[in-house]
Amino acid sequence: xxxxxxxxxxxxxxxxxxxxxxxxxxxxxxxxxxxxxxxxxxxxxxxxxxxxxxxxxxxxxxxxxxxxxxxxxxxxxxxxxxxxxxxxxxxxxxxxxxxxxxxxxxxxxxxxxxxxxxxxxxxxxxxxxxxxxxxxxxxxxxxxxxxxxxxxxxxxxxxxxxxxxxxxxxxxxxxxxxxxxxxxxxxxxxxxxxxxxxxxxxxxxxxxxxxxxxxxxxxxxxxxxxxxxxxxxxxxxxxxxxxxxxxxxxxxxxxxxxxxxxxxxxxxxxxxxxxxxxxxxxxxxxxxxxxxxxxxxxxxxxxxxxxxxxxxxxxxxxxxxxxxxxxxxxxxxxxxxxxxxxxxxxxxxxxxxxxxxxxxxxxxxxxxxxxxxxxxxxxxxxxxxxxxxxxxxxxxxxxxxxxxxxxxxxxxxxxxxxxxxxxxxxxxxxxxxxxxxxxxxxxxxxxxxxxxxxxxxxxxxxxxxxxxxxxxxxxxxxxxxxxxxxxxxxxxxxxxxxxxxxx
Numbered sequence: 364x365x366x367x368x369x370x371x372x373x374x375x376x377x378x379x380x381x382x383x384x385x386x387x388x389x390x391x392x393x394x395x396x397x398x399x400x401x402x403x404x405x406x407x408x409x410x411x412x413x414x415x416x417x418x419x420x421x422x423x424x425x426x427x428x429x430x431x432x433x434x435x436x437x438x439x440x441x442x443x444x445x446x447x448x449x450x451x452x453x454x455x456x457x458x459x460x461x462x463x464x465x466x467x468x469x470x471x472x473x474x475x476x477x478x479x480x481x482x483x484x485x486x487x488x489x490x491x492x493x494x495x496x497x498x499x500x501x502x503x504x505x506x507x508x509x510x511x512x513x514x515x516x517x518x519x520x521x522x523x524x525x526x527x528x529x530x531x532x533x534x535x536x537x538x539x540x541x542x543x544x545x546x547x548x549x550x551x552x553x554x555x556x557x558x559x560x561x562x563x564x565x566x567x568x569x570x571x572x573x574x575x576x577x578x579x580x581x582x583x584x585x586x587x588x589x590x591x592x593x594x595x596x597x598x599x600x601x602x603x604x605x606x607x608x609x610x611x612x613x614x615x616x617x618x619x620x621x622x623x624x625x626x627x628x629x630x631x632x633x634x635x636x637x638x639x640x641x642x643x644x645x646x647x648x649x650x651x652x653x654x655x656x657x658x659x660x661x662x663x664x665x666x667x668x669x670x671x672x673x674x675x676x677x678x679x680x681x682x683x684x685x686x687x688x689x690x691x692x693x694x695x696x697x698x699x700x701x702x703x704x705x706x707x708x709x710x711x712x713x714x715x716x717x718x719x720x721x722x723x724x725x726x727x728x729x730x731x732x733x734x735x736x737x738x739x740x741x742x743x744x745x746x747x748x749x750x751x752x753x754x755x756x757x758x759x760x761x762x763x764x765x766x767x768x769x770x771x772x773x774x775x776x777x778x779x780x781x782x783x784x785x786x787x788x789x790x791x792x793x794x795x796x797x798x799x800x801x802x803x804x805x806x807x808x809x810x811x812x813x814x815x816x817x818x819x820x821x822x823x824x825x826x827x828x829x830x831x832x833x834x835x836x837x838x839x840x841x842x843x844x845x846x847x848x849x850x851x852x853x854x855x856x857x858x859x860x861x862x863x864x865x866x
Contacts, residue, residue, distance in 0.1 A: 391420035391466035391473040394447075401479040405516040407564045408454040408483045413462055417447050418473065421466035428462045432478055442467075456565060457485030487566040488516040491543075491559045493574045502579035503549075505661035509557055510544040511571070517561035524557045528573060538562075551581035551660055582658030583608045584666045585637075592669040596757060599645070599673060603652055604638040608663060611656035616641075618652045622668060632657075646676040646758070678709040678754035678761040681734070688767040699769070701750055702735045706761065709754035716750045720766060745771045788852035793861055796837030798848065802829045806852040810834055813847040820846075836863060 395416040399406055413426060426449050428439035438460070439451055454460065459482045465475045491511040496503050509522055521538040522545050523530065534555060537545055549555060554577045558570040586606040590597050603616060615632040616639045617624055628650065629641050644650065651670050656663040682704040701714055714736045716727035726748075727738050740748065749768045754761045789801040798810065805828045812821035821839065841863050849858045 388468070388470035389420055390470040391422075391468040392418040393474045394418045394421070394424060394464040394466050394476045396462075396464065396476055396479050399479075399481045401481075403481040405488075405514075405563065406454075406481045406483050407518060408456055409452050409564045410450070411452075411454065411481075411483075412448055412450050413464075414448045415464050415476065418466040420468040420470060421473070422469070423467045424464050425467065425472075426462065426464050427475075428460050430458065430460060432461045432480070434461065434463070434478070454483050456483050458483050484516050484563045484565055486516070488514050488561040488563050488568045490568045490571040491517070491520060491561050493557070493559060493571055495544075496574075496576040498574040498576075500576040502660065503576045504659055505549050505551055505578050505581070506546070507549060507576075507578075508544045508546050509559075511559045513543045514561050516563055517568075518563045520559055520561050521567070522557060522559045523570075524555055526553060526555060528556045528575070530556065530558075549578050551578055553578050579660030580610070581661050582610045582656045582663040584664045585611070585614060585654045585656055587652070587654065587666050587669045590669070590671045592667075592671075594671040596674040597644075597671045600640065600642050601644060601671070602638055602640045603654075605654045605666065607637055608656040608658075610658040610660065611663070612659065613657045614654050615657070616652065616654050618650055620648060620650060622651045622670070624651065624653070644673050646673050648673050674758040675708050675756050677759040678706040678756055680762050680764045681706045681709070681712065681752045681754050683750070683752065683764055683767050686767075686769045689769070691770045697739055697741060697744075699738045699740060699748075699771075700735060701738055701752075703752045703764065705734050706754035708756050708758075709761070710756045712752055712754050713760075714750065714752045716748050718746065718748065720749045720768070722749065722751070722766075740771055747771075788850070788855040788857065790850065790857055790859075793848070793859065796863055797833050797835045798850070799831070799833045800850065800852075801831050802827055802852060804829050806855075808832075809849075809851045811849045812836065812841075813849070815845055815847075817847075 397416055398414045399411070415424070423442070424444040424447070425442040426439065426444060427434055427437045428451060429435070429437045438454075441449060459480055461478045461480050463475045463478045466473045491514060493511050495510040496507065509524070511520065519538070520540045520543070521536070522540065523536040524534045524547065525532060526534055534549075535547055554575055556573050556575045558573050560570050561568045585608045588604045588606055590601065590603070603618070605614070612635075613632065614634045614637070616629065616634060617627050618629040618641055619625070619627045628643060631639060649670055649672050651668050653668045654666045684704055685702040686699060701716070703712070703714075711730055711732055712734065713728070713730040715722055715725045716738050717723070717725045729736050747768050747770055749766050751763045751766045753763045788806070789803070790799070793799070802808070805826065807824065808827045809822070809824035811819055813819050820841070821836070823834065843863055846861050846863060847858060848861050849856065
């Protein structure tokens with residue numbers, strides 16, 4: 364039986380680690396070339412960049428460039444490239460080159476990519492061929508693209524534009540254009556001449572043939588119609604209108620609270636009609652508005668600026684003041700002063716008095732600028748009176764105030780058949796709840812009031828000197844009704860039936 368060989372434990376561990384590292388560190392994948400595309404022509408001899416996609420497991424790359432597809436010799440062989448691109452220079456003109464890339468990583472170096480080719484420029488590029496706008500085109504828009512045919516041998520293009528066919532002065536000049544068109548903005552109703560050239564690393568072509576085009580007449584500014592300039596008392600929801608402008612396809616409207624239009628209340632473009640409804644306006648303001656037009660040849664100037672004013676807001680309801688709501692009123696002048704507070708923005712007031720709370724039939728209706736009115740209710744008139752006030756200005760009439768009422772007390776006068784002249788007492792009369800009497804000499808005066816049941820409900824007595832006196836029974840708030848009034852002065856006594864109106 365053969366003898367088994369024994370290996371040191373450390374040697375066995377190193378062998379296993381070697382195998383593990385070998386398994387883990389795989390060879391990188393093959394790079395995929397991206398640009399310049401395979402077979403590309405007109406490539407630069409002085410500034411060309413080769414690009415490829417990164418490969419899995421790669422840390423560096425090697426690039427070879429050769430004039431032989433078999434890469435028997437190389438003009439460029441660059442290794443340890445840490446990125447996925449390489450700039451190359453020093454190439455010959457009008458030459459076809461082949462290039463390839465491989466990747467290196469921890470597991471070694473991978474396979475070469477497939478070989479792609481490119482051809483460098485062979486001479487100064489030809490002049491470009493102009494395409495748009497066509498030569499002699501008219502009514503061109505002011506914002507216009509100038510276009511030409513591309514050249515494989517060109518790297519960039521240049522364009523110059525002039526209003527003179529000799530190009531003695533230039534309207535614009537551009538160079539380093541990488542595409543085949545350039546945008547420019549021109550003046551209205553003007554003829555322009557333009558030409559283009561092409562550039563590559565070898566040089567710049569001669570200018571192309573000269574083409575011309577003429578821009579169209581700019582759209583005229585609209586004429587404003589309504590509201591007329593300086594109009595007042597305009598509605599807060601207002602329609603602005605204007606006349607059409609020649610060749611216009613749409614309009615823009617600006618509305619501002621300032622004539623400089625530093626800020627706008629409304630700024631709307633793309634309006635195809637000739638009117639715009641504007642909302643969000645405020646009362647008692649001046650506004651300014653203007654319109655311009657867009658057309659195929661550009662945007663017009665702004666119209667003239669018009670202004671309009673919105674009205675004051677209708678005033679609120681006045682606040683009634685006097686006479687107090689529910690109060691009683693009696694006045695020998697037969698006139699009641701109606702008083703109310705001023706309403707903001709009001710210029711006039713209307714006050715109404717009615718015998719009913721619905722005001723179906725008014726007995727007093729007066730308008731004016733004052734905040735009071737004198738209502739004459741007429742002799743012998745009694746009962747409830749309802750009154751209200753509203754306010755108005757140039758914007759309209761506000762709502763009515765709340766309705767208040769007052770009561771007109773009947774005036775009761777008792778005419779005595781004869782004045783008592785005996786002794787010291789002389790009764791002057793009784794009216795409006797006031798008893799008036801005269802004393803010829805100092806006397807003890809007693810005044811008593813009895814209801815219809817004979818009950819004494821009031822008594823007054825005091826020593827009074829000669830002179831005239833009055834006692835107001837209405838100050839005691841007796842209920843309305845018939846009473847017996849008795850007055851004594853010394854040995855003289857007088858009685859009378861009276862009627863009190865009450866409070």
